[in-house]
Amino acid sequence: MILLDVILLLLIVWVGYLFWLGRRQAEQARRYIERYCQQHQLQLLDCAWQRGYPAKRGRYVGWLSHYEFRFSSDGETRYVGSATLLNLRLVQITTPPYRLPAESDLP
Secondary structure (H helix, E strand, C coil): CHHHHHHHHHHHHHHHHHHHHHHHHHHHHHHHHHHHHHHCCCEEEEEEEEEEEEEEECCEEEEEEEEEEEEECCCCCCEEEEEEEECCEEEEEECCCCCCCCHHHCC
């Protein structure tokens, strides 16, 4: 009975750790995406986790997560981009071609 209790406790701790790691990764992904949008003068509309799985990239092993975000370049059109993180490191951000606002539209 004691062995079963230890295994159950370890399982609960492991699930809690995975939840905590997932929240940290989501916060870091949002920071990366917000910084990307600021650098490219885009308006970030929303960000959402899509999927995650264990992966190995080069010498790094960890949890690879894909996030989808929506943004606008001109305040009228909505585009969908994606960001990939391995643990807390940004792997890549991709966006489709988007329309730049005309000079007359700028304040």
